[in-house]
Amino acid sequence: MQTTPHVLDAIRAHGEATYPEECCGFLLGRVTPDGNHVTAIQQVTNRQATNRERRYTITPDDYQAAARAAQAQGLDVVGFYHSHPDHPAQPSETDLAEATFPGYTYVIVSVQQGAAQNLTAWALAPDRSRFDPEPINLDTTTVSEL
Amino acid sequence: MSTTTPTTTRLQIPTPLRSFTGGNATVAVTGDTAGAAIANLVEQFPDLKQHLYDDEGTLRSFVNVYVNDDDIRYLDGPDTRLGSDDTLSIVPAVAGG
8 A cells, every 4th residue: 555654653652542452443545556555544433342452443434424524625535443452463364354455555564562653454355264464655745634 | 007117216337337327336236125236237238247246246345235224234134115206325334364
């Protein structure tokens, strides 16, 4: 994905704010021939009823609301992010089991003892068998956090 | 004998699946019910099927179908009737660990 330091910092800050629970949210931007271009994030409440330290849930209602808000700004939902409190920034078995459509960018930020560490991006393989690493390329476009 | 024309409805496509619909965010589908409209979508764009349905031919668990602002699960499911002013959406539920 192509994005900005501002977007990545906003994801890290969200992960630190919800620690020790997982944060989650939407990556907003555009699909380009070079991949997903993420220009903003939209935080969303982790709707998981229990075990929010190890699981996150974004409801379809929340997706629908975010997609509409993005559309009003000429943007699309191009992916999702969530945190791994005290775990590495690698997709878990649950992440793979619950994965949605190939083509979305999945960002994971590791938050160790309350401080954001590694941040990685992943794409579901077309055959749904695994997540492949997605390079993060930074640009310097001015962006705003929603 | 009278003939009826199936309802044509706008269906909104999630961002990553637009590569299968010629880049279009919205597709016109025909069908009097939500289930028929989704079936028509897959007829028009057969490559979408593997992403929407599992190997048993049922909609994947994370795939939700909305008529306007309502999940068809809380209406009449696939039998939910459609009008030409309705907008259908495919909406993913997102989760992980």
